[in-house]
Amino acid sequence: MRIGIIGAGLGGLLCGAELSKTHDVTIYERLPFIGGRFTNIPYKGFQITTGALHMIPHGNDGYLAQALKNIGSNVKIVNAEPEGYFRLNGKNHIYKDLFKTVTTKEKLNALKLAANLKFGRVDKNISFGEFLEGCPTALLVGNSFTGWALSLNAYETPMSEILEIQKLHSKFGGPGIPIGGCKGVIDSLVEIINKNNGKILLNHEVSKIEIEENKGYIDSKEFDIIISNASPTETEKMSNINFIQKKPVPSKGIKVNVATKSNMVNGASVIFTADSERINGLNQPSNVDKSLAKEGHNLIMLHATQLKSNTKSEIDIVLEDIENLFIDKDYEILSIQSYNNGWPVNHASNGTDLNPIIKDNFFLVGDGVKGVGGIEVEGVAMSAIKVLEHIKTVNFKIN
Numbered sequence: 001m002r003i004g005i006i007g008a009g010l011g012g013l014l015c016g017a018e019l020s021k022t023h024d025v026t027i028y029e030r031l032p033f034i035g036g037r038f039t040n041i042p043y044k045g046f047q048i049t050t051g052a053l054h055m056i057p058h059g060n061d062g063y064l065a066q067a068l069k070n071i072g073s074n075v076k077i078v079n080a081e082p083e084g085y086f087r088l089n090g091k092n093h094i095y096k097d098l099f100k101t102v103t104t105k106e107k108l109n110a111l112k113l114a115a116n117l118k119f120g121r122v123d124k125n126i127s128f129g130e131f132l133e134g135c136p137t138a139l140l141v142g143n144s145f146t147g148w149a150l151s152l153n154a155y156e157t158p159m160s161e162i163l164e165i166q167k168l169h170s171k172f173g174g175p176g177i178p179i180g181g182c183k184g185v186i187d188s189l190v191e192i193i194n195k196n197n198g199k200i201l202l203n204h205e206v207s208k209i210e211i212e213e214n215k216g217y218i219d220s221k222e223f224d225i226i227i228s229n230a231s232p233t234e235t236e237k238m239s240n241i242n243f244i245q246k247k248p249v250p251s252k253g254i255k256v257n258v259a260t261k262s263n264m265v266n267g268a269s270v271i272f273t274a275d276s277e278r279i280n281g282l283n284q285p286s287n288v289d290k291s292l293a294k295e296g297h298n299l300i301m302l303h304a305t306q307l308k309s310n311t312k313s314e315i316d317i318v319l320e321d322i323e324n325l326f327i328d329k330d331y332e333i334l335s336i337q338s339y340n341n342g343w344p345v346n347h348a349s350n351g352t353d354l355n356p357i358i359k360d361n362f363f364l365v366g367d368g369v370k371g372v373g374g375i376e377v378e379g380v381a382m383s384a385i386k387v388l389e390h391i392k393t394v395n396f397k398i399n
């Protein structure tokens, strides 16, 4: 079959790499580079990124890692051990030690909440913030987790998503960092697509998608199947059919890349900065792959959910947080990147995702159509897996 894919982001490439094994695949990318919000930008000897924090939420065992292995990618993902530290009152704690920091009353409440979460005894219609009320420390910690992982505050995060995230975490475990960072993953997929004679056309912005009964057109070129890795909203605007019933709500964020000689974190772990005003967490990807930082330096990536619309004043709060985090002042800010509008953290914040399957010959893939509980690129992989399975079933029926 002839398959046309709009967008060479992670979602488009996952589908392209798998489908190019048995089909004629063409990927259209409007930008001059491949990888969308999941690739590296070399800057002053550091590998900063177009978006992501060089992290894979469920590491070497999650949906993305499994999809990569099945497709034939040999990228190596190093898991975090421990998964994370939680910073409270200027000190880092591992999860189980958090209980030692609170009063007996809060400890009992927190244990009750943890048990309710584990056994799913929770009202799915409330927010994570509401669920955590009554445990101030848990609320701070929960807020830093949702801010880092979903770019949402706890009150914006539906409990239904948290319950699924909890299940996926029990199944797959915590995060990891790929060797080569985001670009390590992207390069491995591009290599497969090239080997299979798939085409990736850069600087090629698609403006029109037309879907008919058994075929479709991308800017007048005919395909049997069309997959869009552009956001659902942009895809609907380009296409001749309306498929959005409820508009997805994007999530916004601010990322700061910092160079330092001192060591903030071990391995691939995250520090959830529960005691910062705006910053939700930080990591140090150069621990896993030294080539991500200039020699003799570490690359620290800090992320904050953008809570208010004035980006400039949000950045000011973030910079104040950084002053407080780097007590010895031994750091250099490499870049400050804000993510909103057409280039957000997620095209659909968790809980507002659409279904990737529009028709048997027209699909969406990416972070506007993540599965329930899919954290960022794990959600992108879930969408790709669903689309690929559907294409396989339909193709099987046709043949």
Ligand SMILES: Cc1cc2nc3c(=O)[nH]c(=O)nc-3n(C[C@H](O)[C@H](O)[C@H](O)COP(=O)(O)OP(=O)(O)OC[C@H]3O[C@@H](n4cnc5c(N)ncnc54)[C@H](O)[C@@H]3O)c2cc1C
Pocket: 006, 007, 008, 009, 010, 011, 012, 028, 029, 030, 031, 035, 036, 037, 038, 050, 051, 052, 053, 054, 055, 056, 057, 204, 205, 206, 207, 229, 230, 231, 234, 253, 254, 255, 303, 339, 343, 344, 345, 346, 365, 366, 367, 368, 375, 376, 377, 378, 380
């Ligand atoms: C600050 C920040 C930190 C993050 N941190 C992490 C993290 O550590 N771990 C994690 O798992 N995720 C993280 N994410 C999220 C992750 O980066 C995204 O979920 C993922 O990259 C989205 O991939 P995608 O394929 O859905 O979309 P994209 O990467 O946006 O790819 C879509 C592609 O389609 C192209 N396109 C769009 N319209 C057209 C058109 N009309 N014609 C041709 N091409 C078109 C775009 O140019 C783009 O290249 C982070 C995101 C941000 C912004």
